[in-house]
Amino acid sequence: MWKFIADFIPRAVVYGMPLLFGSTGEILTEKSGNLNLGIPGIMFIGAIAGTTGAYLYEHSVAELNPFLAIMIPVMCCLAGSFLMGLLYCFLTVTMRANQNVTGLSMTIFGTGFANFLGGVLTKLAKSDIANLDITRSVNYFGDGNHPGWLAYVGIGIAILTSLFLRYTRTGLQLRAVGENPATADAAGINVTRYKYLATIIGSMIAGLGGLYYIMASSRTWSEPQIDAAGWLAIAIVIFTTWRPAISIFASIGFGGLLVLSTNFPIGIKELFELVPYVVTLIVLIIVSLRKKRENLPPQSLGLPYFREER
Amino acid sequence: MHIAKRDNLPVWKAWLIRGIAIIIAISLCGLITYLFTKMNPITVVDKMFKGLFGSERKTWKTVYQVACLLGISLAVTPAFKMRFWNIGAEGQVLIGAFAAAAVMFYAGRMPFFNDPGVSMEVKNTIIFPAMMIAAVLAGALWGFLPAFFKSRWNTNETLFTLMMNYVALQIVKFMVSYRGFKNLWSPNGTAVGMINSDLASAGIGNFTKIGEKPGTQYLFPIVVVAVLTVVLYLYLRFSKHGYEISVVGESERTASYAGIKVNRVIIRTMILSGALCGLVGFLIVGAEGTIAANSVDGRGYTAVMVSWMSQFNPIGMIFSSLLLVFMQFGAKEVPMPDGVSLDKNFANMLMAIILFFIIGCEFFINYQLQFGRHKKREV
Structure with a gap:
């Protein structure tokens, strides 16, 4: 029994971490009033950027330098997801485009781009197996059964985000932007800057989730299901009622559910995977029934803000 | 620079803006396709048509x-x-x-x-x-x-x-x-x-x-x-x-x-x-x-x-x-050199690029940019 638990929990964390990164990033984003449905695409871009970096580095040197082996994928991943966040902000905040449409396009883009590039790299590598050889790099991110250092980073980020939103002045102002941008604007808060920063930092955090998925969970690039993880991360945002600290447990819990589901025959497995979505739906309904202010979505979530509009 | 909402853009002008955006987007897509396939864009379109x-x-x-x-x-x-x-x-x-x-x-x-x-x-x-x-x-x-x-x-x-x-x-x-x-x-x-x-x-x-x-x-x-x-x-x-x-x-x-x-x-x-x-x-x-x-x-x-x-x-x-x-x-x-073929993922990527342009161009339909101090009446 103990052995089972000792095996199970680390694996639940391994499966749950992409969800934690994704949901933390999305919470930060949504607190600024941006409903970023591009999270699955951003995670994909983060993953492929990191993977490409790792692949190119690994195949250009004979001996890996531990520092570079870690920093190159991380930096590539952050750069990729930074660009995606910037694109989202430019379209929705500056160009005032519809957030749902922009987000969905970004998911389509990210999924398409990452899978295409992944496929090209795999073909170029001319390996016998249909996946991308990054076996040396992944060792710096964990061994597959244990979470690895990036998991602690993820938990740290979630806790910091929680504290930031709750206890800092900037966090308060960010929440004000998400609740009612007109009021925040009148109070002298730079709405545009807050939306940009929150969304871009949020998507960089989410991008790390994609990197974690490849480097620590699947440990290779072989038709990854990052989009499913991304949508699940958005579900967790609702499930935890916009609280990153609770998301640590929720993500690991959902991760545990995924681990459990792999032990069951096909079919029952699908039922297990249904659970998170149903539970999230129920939470969404209950929260809207009870109408407790602190549990509700940010009031201006999904709405564009244009100062001159009445 | 100042952004103001447009009153009413004639429908044909709005569609003209969209048309231009789509043309730019498709040219960009053509360029990307060329970079990957090194094929004449017209050949590519021809192949797509035949397929x-x-x-x-x-x-x-x-x-x-x-x-x-x-x-x-x-x-x-x-x-x-x-x-x-x-x-x-x-x-x-x-x-x-x-x-x-x-x-x-x-x-x-x-x-x-x-x-x-x-x-x-x-x-x-x-x-x-x-x-x-x-x-x-x-x-x-x-x-x-x-x-x-x-x-x-x-x-x-x-x-x-x-x-x-x-x-x-x-x-x-x-x-x-x-x-x-x-x-x-x-x-x-x-x-x-x-x-x-x-x-x-x-x-x-x-x-x-x-x-x-x-x-x-x-x-x-x-x-x-x-x-x-x-x-x-x-x-x-x-x-x-x-x-x-x-x-x-x-x-x-x-x-x-x-x-x-x-x-x-x-x-x-x-x-x-x-x-x-x-x-x-x-x-x-x-x-x-x-x-x-x-x-x-x-x-x-x-x-x-x-x-x-x-x-x-x-x-x-x-x-x-x-x-x-x-x-x-x-x-x-559309086949590609090195045995890699363009696939649905590639198409989705191009589709999203076109969407980005269309999403972006709505801005120019709904709003207008006014440069400098505007002398006209304040609405």
């Missing part, structure tokens, strides 16, 4: 794909016009398809439908409406739930419909893969094969046997969607319901002051939206004769784009879906 319209059968199939995407786009439009962000078309179509497939399957197991004495036409006259009703009801239920909670308790509809997509997906995955059902649905194999193919009168409940020539099983869905396009255009444009939908979309407050029962309009429109999605699900199952977890294959999300980029105009949607289908399915026909 999609090269033979009669291919043409049928391509038009059918356009019809599917167009049908789903039409289905989501009433809800969008109401500013109800229904991104649940994926789930609504899938659950509709599933219901149709279930009816088709279980009817195929009933003695009446196995009776060789009864002619194929009679069987299909009974089974098609039954499948359609089941699909429409299932889709309507999937549309009703988010609308009900939205109108009652203001539950966020985007998140709700998003979750409902996955509920539908997992239900279908479960039903087609669970051993108990799988043995029923697909006696041998992992995927559900052609439903009812084992019956002597193969093709009960799918359109294969309606047309004689290959490809003509796609005729029925194409006709239905064509009719739907016209009907929906008239409904949104000229009916009282259509008017109510656009008023609610403009401002819920105005609507309720004008005596429109907003909640009722929301629920009614979402039921309609879901039901139409279910109908498309029925058409897909009827034409393909099978159901799988990827029967809808992301078209529910693409349809959101089509509807939005055509500004909820059914006529515009015909061209948008044609463009997107051309790219998505055409890319597969």
